[in-house]
Amino acid sequence: MMPAVNSDPSDKDSEPFIETDPTGRYGRYNELLGSGAVKKVYRAFDQEEGIEVAWNQVKLRTFCDDPAMIERLFSEVRLLKTLANKNIISLHYVWRDEDRNTLNFITEVCTSGNLREYRKKHRHVSVKALKKWSKQILKGLNYLHTHEPCVIHRDLNCSNVFVNGNTGQVKIGDLGVAAIVGKSHSAHSMLGTPEFMAPELYDEDYTELVDIYSFGMCVLEMVTLEIPYSECDNVAKIYKKVSSGQRPDALNKIKDPEVKEFIERCLAQPRARPSAAELLKDPFFDGIEDDDENDL
Incomplete structure (x- = not known):
């Protein structure tokens, strides 16, 4: 004592x-x-x-x-x-x-709070830095999705990803609505933050790939500093756009074709949407090493 x-x-x-x-x-x-x-x-x-x-x-x-x-x-x-x-x-x-x-x-506790606030505070960030953050989020998702039993976060967005600003380390938090879905890899309740929710979440029949869609929206927010679908003034309008496959306006503001294409891959239909492990191998991350990979 x-x-x-x-x-x-x-x-x-x-x-x-x-x-x-x-x-x-x-x-x-x-x-x-x-x-x-x-x-x-x-x-x-x-x-x-x-x-x-x-x-x-x-x-x-x-x-x-x-x-x-x-x-x-x-x-x-x-x-x-x-x-x-x-x-x-x-x-x-x-x-x-x-x-x-x-x-x-x-x-x-993460010293610099959540990624949304951190990104607002630091507006001048290179694409390389954004890729480093994105890669770490994917590593966290890959860990959850390959965990036994499989864990779906279901509410991934920039306000529940946290940052240690002095090391550049990024961590997923707030597994408040995470579902352990086990063998079937599917879950049936509708939870989450509307702007970041995959269309199939609204149908209440989905797999861990809903997190990849939300991850794509996180990358979109990181790049544009805009919450996806901020052009909509209520949840019903967001739902209408999402379920009809209409992309958020913010996507058209991205000048870099490589970044835009990467986000599009994450937002694809569930059948065509890559897993976290597949995305980690994407050429998008070529040359992006985690700062601690050299220590391993």
Whole structure:
């Protein structure tokens, strides 16, 4: 057990923990890193390793009448614990707080936040840098899709891909609606972010290739700094365009034919859409090495 340090109220520099986990290892600060429909993410500290982490907190009272949803959250977190890949956010610890009725899990934190914000902040980025990010996202997807059982993310977009800006490392996070689909490689519920959802997701009959479509939309956003289908002012209009195979306006703004063609491959009909492993071999990535590949 860690030796306790009495916090002196007069010590203005020390930041108090709002709460600690049952083992006393992790302490949560009041600073919010992000929040979603069901989850809040706070900055936290791992006292054993001396590193900052993310404290994800889900208020379970939102689901008190929905045991299936609570079970899904627990299975998601159990799944996250089994994943180990440098392009997937890793999960360190999970517990349920009966008193506060919350599900809490500690994950690694990325220093520069999500890719959407990071890209907005750094507008002058070479195609080479964009390819490096894209390649890392694909490596993460390839890991999920070849995992036993197969894992479909189902909600991949630039706001849940995270960046360590000092190393250029990119990691997929927020596997909140990930489905373990196992042997059949198909799933049947409609979830996700409309602008990034493959047409077959709306039909509720799809495979892990929906993630490749969403990945294509991520690349489109990275290149154009525009959220796909931003010309549509409601979900119904987006759905109409997506289901009729109409491409987002942003695609026509891409000058580089190689980049445009690569995105088109990702958005192809499911039967013609390549897997993550196939895309990693695409000439698009020729000469693009991960910075750590040399260490292997």
